[in-house]
Amino acid sequence: MKTEGETVAAETAAILEGILKRYRDDDGNIISILQDVQDVFGYIREDAVNWFSKKLDIPASRFFGVVTFYAQFHLRPRGKNIVSVCCGTACHVKGGSKIAEQVKKELHLNSEGETTNDKRFTFEVVRCVGACSIAPVVLVNSKVYGDMTVDSTSKLIKKLKEGAGAKK
Amino acid sequence: MQKNNLKKVIVRVCIGTGGLAAGGKEVIDAFKKEISDRCIDIDLDFxxxxxxxxxRGFCARDVLVDVVDGDKSLTYQCIKPEMAARIVDEHLIGGKPVKEWLIDDTYYAFHAKQKKILLKDCGTIDPEDINxxxxxxxxxxxxxxxxxxxxEDVISEIKASGLRGRGGAGFPTGLKWEICRKTPGDTKYIIxxxxxxxxxxxxxxxxxxxxPHSVIEGMMIAGYAVGSDHGYxxxxxxxxxxVERLRLAISQAHERGYLGKNIFGSNFGFDIKVKLGAGAFVCxxxxxxxxxxxxxxxxxxxxxxxxxxxxxxGKPTVINNVETLSNIPYIIxxxxxxxxxxxxxxxxxxxxFALTGKVKNTGLIEVPMGITLREIIYDIGGGIIGDREFKAVQTGGPSGGCIPAEMLDIxxxxxxxxxxxxxxxxxGMVVLDETDCMVNIARFFLEFTQAESCGKCVPCRIGTKRLLEILDxxxxxxxxxxDIELLQKLSSDIKAASLCGLGQTAPNxxxxxxxxxREEYEAHIRDKKCPAKVCRDLLTYYIIEEFCKGCGACxxxxxxxxxxxEKKKLHKINxxxxxxxxxxxxVCKFKAVGRE
Known part of the structure; x- marks a missing residue:
């Protein structure tokens, strides 16, 4: 870990200033700040945390305590597209784990949370996205695909691989 | 001709979660285009x-589309964008509904035993428009x-209604408000x-x-009743x-002056902030x-x-669940x-209830309290997919339990x-059939609660871990x-000693x-068999000789x-x-692969 000043590049500092401005007067602002940091950078950058720690005079350990507690936060960069397979109850009884296996196979990944080498895809498992009536479901970023089968999952991933870049 | 005076024909498209996933956005875009393309050059009297x-509830038949003509309303099911043109041509312009796409008896059966209060408006109004x-x-x-x-009048009204918390515990809402109102303090919160x-x-x-506005109104009424001007x-x-719709609704309410200071010219003021959770079940x-x-x-x-x-x-705070608060305006x-x-x-x-799992008609239902499980699963849900045998219904999620067939009439x-x-x-109401293994279901929930245990108290943190290991x-x-007795003993300790509801209910x-x-547990432990044929390690696969055609698909x-x-000869599994x-x-089309 850097000790000297925790400097960040000027443009990064400007972004962080913007986030700080939004929440400076908000009690209990840590989670909101971290959510915005992750929105901008895709993950929680250590230098950003240290920057906020100084500005707000809150120990960095408190930030990291929060980051590691909540499933939403990631300390490592993730792929451009997040492919999440739901393994909530309804999806589980309708074969969600088979869908997850298929996604892993198509993306050549071994376990949950891994990212492909080209940084295009990250595979995740989520616990219920509230789309149980169309279980089992797969999410690509925020788009929900319902009533999935092993076959339709293969097709979906193949199509994503062919298409370029990230989709909202 | 003054267009304003004309009668309106409205096409309503479901854009709930199910509707959107089934292509609701594309369907509404298609209608938008078809209406503007086709209705523009014709002289219509509407x-x-x-x-x-x-x-709309019946997510299994999404995308659902209503065509509302005055007090006449017809509903189409399973609509795709390419179907919009024909509906606009034949129904809207021609006045003749496209019969084969209309909802069938199943749709009426799905609704017959429901009583919609909250969901009535939910499926008929535009959630993005305060008007x-x-x-x-x-x-x-x-x-x-x-x-x-x-x-005080508001509190007695809510008490008299008998409304209880819809988040799980069922605490009387009016009583909760009353206690908070009577607690001294200038600042109070509604969450x-x-x-x-x-x-x-x-x-x-x-x-x-x-x-979303019903939740906002419910929070405002709660705020007035307990003496709070701030909600989260x-x-x-x-x-x-x-999140998006809620934020939009709050900003619309602000613009109208429905949120803020001196609401409707009174001394009462109320404001709402949105806080996003970060993915922790225990929250x-x-x-x-x-x-x-x-x-x-x-x-x-x-x-x-x-x-x-x-x-x-540290201030007195009322925490109510969404459904509870949404009931309030209707009660008042x-x-x-x-x-x-x-x-x-x-x-x-x-x-x-969210009716899901192995029922034919999955979706969101609203029923009067006291209806039987059988009515929900067979009359509303239409029975089990593939007419397989019902095994159990899981209610209450990881804190709840599985209710067997012999108790369907409670x-x-x-x-x-x-x-x-x-x-x-x-x-949550997840229906399970004969192909679901109950030990596997218990293991599934323990995997969940074990991962979501916050780790603060020992019985929950370590107890759920041990439960999961045994089930595993x-x-x-x-x-x-x-093992069965050990599970029971451990469960009762965890229930008795855990700090919060998560641990206290995790063994349920x-x-x-x-x-x-119990016999399913015994089959796993003694005979090393999974009667539902779910648990992978307990299965063996083999080829049934008389059915194998040697097609090579397997x-x-x-x-x-x-x-x-070899091709056209009997195959074998090692x-x-x-x-x-x-x-x-x-993959076998001839049912020549057996498993037990």
Whole structure:
């Protein structure tokens, strides 16, 4: 870990200033700040945390305590597209784990949370996205695909691989 | 001709979660285009409009589209964008509905036994337009409260209605408000708990997405009753559409002056902030939720003191769930007597359930309390997919239990479900059939609660881990004599000693499955067999000689090279190489792959 000043590049500092401005007067602002940091950078950058720690005079350990507690936060960069397979109850009884296996196979990944080498895809498992009536479901970023089968999952991933870049 | 005076024909398209996933956005775009392309050059004696609405409930038949012509309304099911042109041509312009696309008897059966209060508006009004809510009587509840009632009147009205918390525990809402009102303090808070974390439940999501203003109005009325001018909605970040619609609704209410200071010319002011959860199931527990809003790790604390005395930033706080708050405006508008006339003696009103799993008609339903499980599963749900045999219904998510077939006739209310070892909970109802393994289901829930345990107290953190390990070895064929008793003993310790609701209820899925399906546990432990043929390690796959045609489909599908055989000759599975993935079983068209 850097000790000297925790400097960040000027443009990064400007972004962080913007986030700080939004929440400076908000009690209990840590989670909101971290959510915005992750929105901008895709993950929680250590230098950003240290920057906020100084500005707000809150120990960095408190930030990291929060980051590691909540499933939403990631300390490592993730792929451009997040492919999440739901393994909530309804999806589980309708074969969600088979869908997850298929996604892993198509993306050549071994376990949950891994990212492909080209940084295009990250595979995740989520616990219920509230789309149980169309279980089992797969999410690509925020788009929900319902009533999935092993076959339709293969097709979906193949199509994503062919298409370029990230989709909202 | 003055277009304004013409009668309106409205096309309503469902854009709830199910609707959107089925292509609701594309369908509404198609109608938008077709209406503007086709209706423009023709001289009609009416105008055509389109409107987006929230969840219609019957998600299995999405996208659902209504064509509303005055008081006549017809519903189409399973609509795709390319079908829009024909509906516009034949129905809107030609006046002849496209009969083969209309809903069938199943749709009526799905609705016959429901009683829609919250979901009525949810599927008919545009959730992104405050005027749509006002047109159906919205915000008249808070107006009535501010002009005619003092806070004590409001509390007695809610008490008289018999409304109980819809988040799971069923605490009387009016009483909670009363205690908070009587607690001294200048600053008090209203928190709406929209951290709907139970897997298999999506009622709150659908209410916020379909009728967000009802939640806002409910919070305002709660604020007036307990003497609070500030509310928070703590909502899951996993529900982006709900967050978006809620924020839009709050800003529209602000623009109207419905939120802010001196609401409707009174001295009452109220404001609402939205806080996003960050993915922790335990934050549905009220003290953990408070810690999370305060920006800390979401860990619960011992109660008492309860939040009504010592809540957010130490101030008296009422925490109500989304569905509870959404009921409030309807109770105020229609009166406590009306609400109390629905339901059973101790459980009043209606309850929204997410009906999912192995039923034919999955979706969101609202039923009067006291309806039987059989009515829900067979009359509303249409029975089991493929007419297989019903095995159990799981209610209450990870805190609930599994209810077997012989108890299908019990009424759905707080007390009856508790009596059979489950709970109403937040309203998830997952139906299981003969192909579901109950040990596997118990293991599934323990995997969830173990991962979501916050780690603060030992019984929950370590107890759930040990429960999971035992269940894990049972499903792998390594179960030992005495495991069932060990599970029961451990469960009762965890229930007795855990700090919060998560740990206190985590063993429920284990206990209820042992209670009703003990023989399945015994089959796993003693015979090393999984009767439902789910647990992978307990299965063997083999080729049934008389059915095998030697087509080679299984051989190609096998990822481990365990299958051998020449074309048009009998194939064989080598059990030493077989990884039991079931690929051959799925792919064989001749049912020549057996498993046991």
């Amino acid at each position: 105008t055509c409009h389109y409107q987006k609405v929230g969840c 749509a809510y006002i047109d159906v009587g919205g915000y008249s509840g808070i107006k009535k409260v501010l002009s005619e009632m003092n806070p 709406c708990n929209a951290d709907e974390g139970d897997p298999g439940a999506f009622m709150d999501r659908s209410i916020i997405e379909g009728n 909605v703590y909502i899951r970040a996993e529900y982006p559409f709900a 549905g527990e009220e003290t953990a939720l408070i810690a999370s809003i305060e920006g800390q790790r979401g860990m619960p604390r011992a109660k008492p003191p309860f939040p009504v005395h010592h809540g957010l930033w 508008r229609n009166g406590a007597q009306w609400y109390a006339s629905i339901g059973t003696e101790k459980s009043k009103g209606t309850k929204v 009424p759905v209310d707080y007390e009856s479900l508790a009596q059979v070892g489950s709970i109403v909970g937040s309203g 070895r049972i499903t792998k064929g390594l179960g030992r004599e005495g 899925p284990v206990l209820s499955t042992i209670r009703y399906f 051989l190609r599908a096998c990822p481990s090279g365990a299958i051998t055989g 059990p030493d190489i077989c990884i039991k993935c079931g690929a051959c079983f799925e």
